[in-house]
Amino acid sequence: MAAPPSAEPDFSSPIAQTNPGSYEELHRKARDVFPTCFEGAKLMVNKGLSPHFQVSHTLSLSSMNTGYRFGATYVGNNQIGQSEAYPILLGDTDISGNTTATILHQVGIYRTKLQGQVQQGKLAGAQATIERKGRLTTLGLTLANIDLVNEGGILVGQLLRRLTPRLDVGSEIVYQYGKNIPGGQISVLSYAARYTANHFTAAATLGASGAHLTYYHKQQENLAFGVEFECNANVGEAVTTIAYQAELPEEGVTMRASVDTNWSVGGVFEKRLSQQLPFTLALSGTFNHVKAAGKFGIGLIIG
Amino acid sequence: MSAIRDEFDAIPDNELHETLLERIEGLGEMFPPTLTNGVSSTLSWSVWGVKGLFSLTKSTIWIVTTTSLIAFLPFIIEKEISDLEKTQVAQQRQMLLGPSAAIQQAKSQ
Numbered sequence: 001m002a003a004p005p006s007a008e009p010d011f012s013s014p015i016a017q018t019n020p021g022s023y024e025e026l027h028r029k030a031r032d033v034f035p036t037c038f039e040g041a042k043l044m045v046n047k048g049l050s051p052h053f054q055v056s057h058t059l060s061l062s063s064m065n066t067g068y069r070f071g072a073t074y075v076g077n078n079q080i081g082q083s084e085a086y087p088i089l090l091g092d093t094d095i096s097g098n099t100t101a102t103i104l105h106q107v108g109i110y111r112t113k114l115q116g117q118v119q120q121g122k123l124a125g126a127q128a129t130i131e132r133k134g135r136l137t138t139l140g141l142t143l144a145n146i147d148l149v150n151e152g153g154i155l156v157g158q159l160l161r162r163l164t165p166r167l168d169v170g171s172e173i174v175y176q177y178g179k180n181i182p183g184g185q186i187s188v189l190s191y192a193a194r195y196t197a198n199h200f201t202a203a204a205t206l207g208a209s210g211a212h213l214t215y216y217h218k219q220q221e222n223l224a225f226g227v228e229f230e231c232n233a234n235v236g237e238a239v240t241t242i243a244y245q246a247e248l249p250e251e252g253v254t255m256r257a258s259v260d261t262n263w264s265v266g267g268v269f270e271k272r273l274s275q276q277l278p279f280t281l282a283l284s285g286t287f288n289h290v291k292a293a294g295k296f297g298i299g300l301i302i303g
Numbered sequence: 304m305s306a307i308r309d310e311f312d313a314i315p316d317n318e319l320h321e322t323l324l325e326r327i328e329g330l331g332e333m334f335p336p337t338l339t340n341g342v343s344s345t346l347s348w349s350v351w352g353v354k355g356l357f358s359l360t361k362s363t364i365w366i367v368t369t370t371s372l373i374a375f376l377p378f379i380i381e382k383e384i385s386d387l388e389k390t391q392v393a394q395q396r397q398m399l400l401g402p403s404a405a406i407q408q409a410k411s412q
Contacts, residue, residue: 246378253381257374265370269377285373289366294373 013080014109016135020168023140023158026194029201030214033226033245035256035268037286039064042299052076062297069094080106097121109133136162138170152178160192168194172207209233222247252280263289278303 040062048054056071069092076087087105103114110132117125131140138160146153153176160170170192177185190207199219205212210232217225224245231238243258252272259265266286273279282299311319321329331339393409 248378248381248385251381251385253378253385255378255381259370259374265373267373267377269381271381283377287369287373289369 013084015133018136018162018165019133020136020138020160020162020170020194022131022133022138023160023170023172023192026160026168026170026192026203026205027212027214027228030203030216030226030228033216033224033256034228034241034243034258035266035284037266037268037284037295038062038282038297038299039284039286039295040066040297042282042297044299044301046301046303048303056303067094078106147178150179152180166196168196172205222249265289 038060040060042061043059044056045058046054046056052075054073054075056073058069058071060067060069071090071092073091074089075085076089078086080086084106087103090102090104091099092101093099097118098120099116099118101116103112105112110130112131113127113129115125115127115129116123125145127142127144129140129142131138138158140156140158142154142156142158144154144156155175156172157175158170158172160168162168171190172192173187173189175185175187188207188209190205190209192203192205194201194203199217201216203214210230212231213229215227217227219225226243226245228241228243229238230240239261241258241260243256245254245256247254254270255267257265257267264286265288267284269283271281273281280301282297282301284297284299285294286296287294
């Protein structure tokens with residue numbers, strides 16, 4: 001918990017280097033390789049009004065959801081670490097007033113997150129998370145949709161522990177109670193492990209409700225592969241997806257594509273249009289061979 | 304078949320008029336049935352096999368083409384353009400400053 005010595009003692013993070021990170025970030029390395037396909041036309045304008053405040057306007061025209069979304073981010077003054085400052089307030093609204101808001105704050109080694117969602121004028125979801133990032137362990141507790149009037153809610157407890165510099169293990173318990181659940185309460189326990197090496201990372205989450213395995217492989221400086229296997233025991237479905245990410249850093253080009261066992265292919269291609277001006281073009285395509293249906297999208301990101 | 308006498312057996316041979324196809328069919332009766340069955344099933348399996356292979360090849364080519372179109376094409380195009388530009392730049396440097404400058408630049412990148 002002591003801050004490591006550094007040239008700028010103000011910016012050193014109280015979280016130890018050996019901390020394994022958050023439980024949600026277990027599959028992050030492989031998931032980042034997968035493309036986020038979209039459909040229709042999308043225009044996103046990100047503007048930083050000050051070092052603390054940033055707004056984004058998103059205009060999307062597609063057959064599924066046409067609309068405008070406005071997002072704002074405020075970053076506070078407490079600088080912890082080189083690139084993180086707290087508190088962080090995030091908000092996202094659209095024309096009809098559906099809002100999602102998040103507040104993140106870090107005090108010492110405790111990080112708290114509050115999330116709320118308002119849909120059609122009513123609070124659709126609220127979530128509070130507190131996380132303790134110790135030297136070798138991360139403990140997290142989340143309370144979601146706690147309804148004191150109707151006696152319902154979800155509690156999630158997470159533990160992630162570093163056993164060796166390469167191996168992390170953890171477990172998560174999800175406890176849900178409420179009137180509409182048979183028996184009044186239900187809990188699901190799952191175990192997780194992650195092995196990190198120089199070139200690859202393998203992570204697994206196993207529980208009664210299914211398994212989720214991911215593998216990330218960095219082949220070269222600009223080429224990475226990701227493989228994901230997910231199976232859901234309740235529904236009885238399993239999907240395997242293979243994806244790759246290739247970059248050409250000089251032109252600011254990033255290409256991500258994935259193929260999966262549902263016979264669908266998706267790819268996203270991003271290219272920076274100018275060296276000086278911050279315009280990025282994004283092309284997205286999805287095609288399902290079984291249904292023989294394709295969805296394509298084009299997006300422009302400014303800023 | 305030979306135990307049952309049908310009407311054709313009653314006609315004497317020199318008064319029997321058969322069409323060409325009937326004569327060919329009659330010629331085929333000299334082969335043992337196992338051979339005829341074997342040849343017939345081999346042919347029909349071969350026809351099935353060729354049709355199946357053709358259909359499989361059609362599907363495979365379609366799937367591979369559409370998948371490569373979405374997953375690889377934009378990146379390959381961009382890489383080709385970038386490589387072409389690099390060789391052009393190297394060529395221009397070589398023309399202006401001589402071959403050693405182009406080699407130095409290629410080494411530094």
